[in-house]
Amino acid sequence: MATPPDDRLDQLLELVVELASGDTGARMTPSPAADEIDAVIVGVNMLAEELQALNGDLEARVTERTVQLEQAHLQLERLALYDPLTGLANRTLLGDRISLAMAHADRGAAPPAVLLLDLDGFKAVNDSFGHPVGDLLLVEIGRRLREMVRETDTVARLGGDEFALVVVDAGHEQVLAMAERIRVALQAPVQAGEQSCWVSASIGVCFAVRGQDAATLLRDADTAMYAAKNGARGSVQVYEPRMHATALSRVLLAEDLRVAIADDQLLVHYQPIVDLTTGRTTGVEALVRWEHPERGLLAPAEFVGVAEDTGLVTALDRWVLRTAVAQLAAWRSGFLRGHEFAMHVNVSPIELRTPRFAEGVLDCLAEHGVPPGDLVLEMTESHLMGEDAGTLSALEQLRTAGIAVAIDDFGTGYSSVGYLRRMFLDVVKIDRSLITGLDTDPQQHRVAAAILAIVDAFGLEAVAEGVETAEQAERLRALGCRYGQGYLWGLPLPAEGMTALLVVSAAMNPP
Numbered sequence: 348m349a350t351p352p353d354d355r356l357d358q359l360l361e362l363v364v365e366l367a368s369g370d371t372g373a374r375m376t377p378s379p380a381a382d383e384i385d386a387v388i389v390g391v392n393m394l395a396e397e398l399q400a401l402n403g404d405l406e407a408r409v410t411e412r413t414v415q416l417e418q419a420h421l422q423l424e425r426l427a428l429y430d431p432l433t434g435l436a437n438r439t440l441l442g443d444r445i446s447l448a449m450a451h452a453d454r455g456a457a458p459p460a461v462l463l464l465d466l467d468g469f470k471a472v473n474d475s476f477g478h479p480v481g482d483l484l485l486v487e488i489g490r491r492l493r494e495m496v497r498e499t500d501t502v503a504r505l506g507g508d509e510f511a512l513v514v515v516d517a518g519h520e521q522v523l524a525m526a527e528r529i530r531v532a533l534q535a536p537v538q539a540g541e542q543s544c545w546v547s548a549s550i551g552v553c554f555a556v557r558g559q560d561a562a563t564l565l566r567d568a569d570t571a572m573y574a575a576k577n578g579a580r581g582s583v584q585v586y587e588p589r590m591h592a593t594a595l596s597r598v599l600l601a602e603d604l605r606v607a608i609a610d611d612q613l614l615v616h617y618q619p620i621v622d623l624t625t626g627r628t629t630g631v632e633a634l635v636r637w638e639h640p641e642r643g644l645l646a647p648a649e650f651v652g653v654a655e656d657t658g659l660v661t662a663l664d665r666w667v668l669r670t671a672v673a674q675l676a677a678w679r680s681g682f683l684r685g686h687e688f689a690m691h692v693n694v695s696p697i698e699l700r701t702p703r704f705a706e707g708v709l710d711c712l713a714e715h716g717v718p719p720g721d722l723v724l725e726m727t728e729s730h731l732m733g734e735d736a737g738t739l740s741a742l743e744q745l746r747t748a749g750i751a752v753a754i755d756d757f758g759t760g761y762s763s764v765g766y767l768r769r770m771f772l773d774v775v776k777i778d779r780s781l782i783t784g785l786d787t788d789p790q791q792h793r794v795a796a797a798i799l800a801i802v803d804a805f806g807l808e809a810v811a812e813g814v815e816t817a818e819q820a821e822r823l824r825a826l827g828c829r830y831g832q833g834y835l836w837g838l839p840l841p842a843e844g845m846t847a848l849l850v851v852s853a854a855m856n857p858p
């Protein structure tokens with residue numbers, strides 16, 4: 348009897364082909380014969396099983412590796428395009444987004460607007476409370492900004508305390524309303540760790556025009572921001588072409604100033620500082636002026652800012668120090684011999700941090716034979732706050748040598764009692780803003796009284812600035828303030844005028 352045709356070998360061959368082509372799920376059922384061929388079928392099935400398991404494993408590993416690669420890629424992209432502190436876009440991504448928005452504008456969409464923000468007072472926060480608090484503040488500012496824009500807008504941090512926004516699909520009014528909302532929102536105090544601090548933002552707005560490139564758009568927004576900064580603190584300015592001219596004129600002014608310092612076009616005016624109990628002039632403050640060849644006599648407000656921005660302030664301050672010390676030497680060798688008298692000179696914090704600053708001052712004094720006790724160096728409060736070792740050691744060196752240090756404009760920044768105790772100080776100059784309402788506003792009177800009591804408690808001397816009325820002077824004296832300075836006793840005068848005044852005062856009050 349003929350055996351039925353056995354197609355198991357054909358099926359087996361098909362199975363092997365299927366498995367080889369990647370279908371690892373293919374199987375074959377063995378026959379009831381359970382012969383050698385079935386044994387091979389069972390063996391192939393087992394191998395297939397093994398293969399399927401291996402394949403699954405491999406696939407899982409490939410998936411895992413792919414996810415890891417994607418994450419690494421994203422992280423690289425984040426590093427290249429985002430600010431690590433705030434998670435906001437960085438300058439590169441901002442540039443891309445502006446270019447993209449400009450490309451849309453070329454195809455008919457409304458051109459974007461760029462807002463550039465710079466925080467006012469951030470440096471004081473950093474200097475006063477340290478960088479970790481500064482960082483927390485920046486993170487919070489970033490969060491607030493992101494909250495105030497739409498998904499389609501971009502918020503970027505350009506570095507330091509500078510932020511930028513690209514606003515798309517919005518009319519001018521909408522953009523300006525947004526800028527105003529941002530300005531107000533950023534003024535709210537920020538809780539950074541244990542510190543509550545606040546800053547404000549100067550905002551420059553530039554509306555793009557078709558065909559403009561990202562770089563000029565950013566530059567113009569920056570120019571507008573600069574105008575905002577120079578105007579009222581914490582304001583919004585829209586870019587206008589004339590602003591570009593102003594920025595340019597600052598550059599030109601810096602060039603002129605460089606020449607002016609070298610060519611002795613600067614002058615020093617002197618303003619008396621008076622002992623409130625005796626009425627004697629016990630010193631003068633040296634205040635720089637610039638006899639500009641075209642613009643006439645310029646006040647420091649018109650050029651000290653430029654000098655600080657360009658680093659020229661160091662040369663400027665040295666020039667003023669040399670001139671004032673030489674002047675004092677001349678007075679001391681004549682009618683001021685033996686009199687109690689001090690020369691106050693302003694120094695920029697930038698200068699204080701330059702290496703060998705204290706030696707330079709002492710060399711200058713030695714050269715003119717002026718004792719260190721005759722000099723008071725005035726430094727603005729916010730800048731004195733720096734806790735960097737350079738500043739502190741320079742202050743210590745000056746004081747060890749016998750030079751007095753005054754904190755200037757006290758009451759305008761983060762006037763903290765802690766600083767008075769910790770810093771190396773001798774004199775506190777109380778800002779004019781705290782003196783102005785002294786004779787009219789009871790609240791101001793109480794504030795001034797409190798400050799004077801604190802200054803006294805730390806064993807420091809107080810000089811009230813901007814005293815304009817006899818009533819203010821009398822109240823200050825009654826509150827225990829020792830010295831005053833202001834228009835009541837005289838405007839800042841050129842050296843000859845001040846000499847004449849001092850001759851009279853010295854004759855009336857012999858040492």
Ligand code: C2E
Nearest residue numbers: 634635646647651667693694695813814815832833834839
């Ligand atoms: P400051 O150190 O607070 O100087 C006092 C300013 O108040 C002077 O302005 C002075 O003219 C003005 N002033 C004095 N008494 C009165 C008053 O009774 N009423 C009013 N309304 N003002 C009064 P000035 O000379 O324009 O100087 C402005 C600022 O420029 C100074 O403020 C100081 O911060 C800076 N500065 C002046 N000279 C130098 C310098 O040589 N180097 C540096 N780095 N800064 C300087």
Ligand code: CA
Nearest residue numbers: 632693725755
């Ligand atoms: Ca001063």
Ligand code: CA
Nearest residue numbers: 755756776812
């Ligand atoms: Ca002052």
